[in-house]
Amino acid sequence: MIRPKRPESNRVKIRKATAVDKAPILEICKNIWNGHDYLPGVWDDWLADKDGRLIVATVKGRTVGVAHASLQTPDVAWLEGVRVHEQYRGLGIAGKLNRALVEWARKRRARVARLCTGSSNIASKKHLAKIEFPLLQTFHRLDATRGLHAKPANVTRPRRSTKALWEWLSARPEFADNRAMYSDGWTWHPLTAQAFRKHAAHGCVLLTSRSKQTRACCILLAEDEVLTVGFVAGEPSEVGRLMRMSRFLMLQKRRRKLRVLLPAKSPLIRALQRSSFEKTGKILVYEKFLEE
Template sequence: MDIRRVTHEDVDEIVAFTEGTFEWGDYVPDMISSWVDDRDSLVVVADNGSEIAGVGRVMLMSPSEAWSHAVRVHPDHRGHGIAGDLLDTMTAWCFKRGVSIIRLLIDDTNKASKRHVTKTGFRLVATPMHASREIGGTTPNPDGNGGRRTSDVVPARRVKSADAAMLAAAWPSSECGRAMRTLVATGWQFARLTDEVAEEAARSGGLWEIGSSWAVTTLNDATFDVALLDSDPADALGAIRALIDLAKTEQAERFGMWIADIEWLTQAAALAGCDL
């Protein structure tokens, strides 16, 4: 089995065996063409001489961090260690570039993938939870109140770049930051929160203070994404509602939020009408 860098000629084969990876489909068919020429990432394929048996991608998140994802093995070739061979090649590529840590995200229900990555040296460090809801109208979540208010909400206030480092410094020692191992989301990838990341969020208008809570947000298409939320049991519900208000102000259609797997925080998200 030859593990090599992907080419444009491989794209059609990869699309064909990744279209139905999950019940909802897969993002690989939509993205693979744009990854081929990306020099800040490596996409490798397992080529058995007659067809592509597997694919995987790793991307640089910072000079010392990388993110592994999109590892897929053709259904006809599973159970032969191909995913491990792909990961070994991607890991070697990262270490040659000075990367000291590689992260990945696996759905908690994907037992097979969890067993596999554990065998290849990965370990569980954090359990981020993704909360989401539609903006406007009611929510089907039975734990929520349909978006109706039961208390006043402290409005969110934009944080200036000069204050960003102070908030970033508090993240590693807070309950939420410890549970998230100081990570902040970029879409569905995660990397360590640094002063530079916090300052860039402030410059782009996406760093917010809500009472004693604070958050990093982005607006992607019609989705208002919360990449980080630092709060406490008393203020979490109000902070999440304030962020939902921001999403409405930005005329977003959907609200998405990454939060730490802490009971009081996930309960607050549910009470605000989010599905987890």
């Protein structure tokens, strides 16, 4: 049996995506994550986003790869959604896509580019080492599926962020351990005073306090069937109270799961494992400084 001739890497072209690329990209996504790839659901938004960049890779006119980038702040670009057709892997297409997005971010005057991948994705880790993307932080994902019927006492939802609250949070060791970021599940965002204020205004911040002093705080975000604690800081016993409130809200809102993202060396990991949470994944976040 004669194998079809392997395409050469120098025939790979990178260009801005157009509407006609949707069908071949959705075909590529069909078998990713057992058919549960999120990319088909965001394709139209990415294509319409004038502040982001959606690109594809082609070989002899055939669309065989895709990637997306957006500016989270004027200084920070987030790279995501790299997909390559299985018949065209090994040609350096992922590297070409990421380099093109890094160049786009540099031209937009971003200071850093960030992205993430699962710890089990060996090919992605090798690729990131090859294109010199340093590891920024490792996060563990812990899930709980059992809700609570009893509402914990003394947990509040502040509708605004005070200067004192932000100063408490940004001075906590957890803030540095999270590299001044919070997560919504698979994307890590800069945790700025403005972002925190926005989440507080939307009722996505939970707080415990004693004698008017903050003891613990978390950002709780909702998406489809999952609630995500994408940042948490405070005394372990008070954090436990926040987690119980999150499990109570999971039941109230009829969500399937509560997900918590914690830095790999966080002492809170063991505490959560003792209270109905299970480790379900490890995610690596990378950051590359962009030179002028």
